[in-house]
Amino acid sequence: MNDVYVQVIVKSPPPIIWKIWSNFAESPLWDTDVRHCELNGPFQPGTQGKCVLNNGLEMPLKLESVLPQESYRNSAKLLWMNLEFDHRLRRLSPNETQVIHSAKISGPLSFLYRGLMRKALTVAMTTALNNLKALAELRADAARTPEGDHAETHLHLV
Template sequence: MWEYEHSVETTATPEALWHHWSTVAQWPEWNEGVEKIEIDGPFQAGSVFTMTPPGDEPLRMRLTEVVPGKLFTDEMDAGDFVVRTVHSLEPVTPGTTRVTYRTEISGPAAEQVGPQIGPAITADFPDVVAALVRRAEG
């Protein structure tokens, strides 16, 4: 398995952060890694979304877990490997929230594929989380 995690603490409320996560159509406004996105249903477990990174092919992903105000997990199943990203919110102190993005690549091909694609998938996490925080604090 390959894994990577990035966390930031913010004064943004979990409600403000959650609003930006759950309003999928607005992701391209604050996430430079998303050129276009469409979700086939509500922001809940089982819904599928198609995300197009700038200059790349669209990726189909499924929401596998959604706990409003706390976390959501998306998953891309590529057959011999699965890319799973958990996006979570955790109160640290009154008025402070920790935002964490954690990606795991698992499956039979994970040891081979993970080191190749994992860093590319997660390279923008610091920028994406910073943009989310700025927007939610605003």
């Protein structure tokens, strides 16, 4: 059972979204709760890394599974809790993709924080998905125009 489940429809093909997801260094462009993210190796199962949240907390993470252009799952540890984040793509049409993020909260003391974490993660993950949608659609539009990579674009994050 997932503690948090959010989804959005993005007017972008999956490869554009996948490129955004798999570049952890760019995470702060769309996940406004994150100050810095890094992986200590390639985007594949077993690779470890960390994200530093805007509140200063450091969240170690590990890629658990990766199905290129489809999904990835990572585990993380935060405040005596184990978090498991699942990220999935479902192509709806050539230029439309359903993006699903879910999270599970576990660990010996998770019962103390589960309610608060559910609320906080729902807000954070919804905001992140909306920002991801805006960024992916901007990049998809730029890829369709003749200027492509040369078009100057700006993204306003919420």
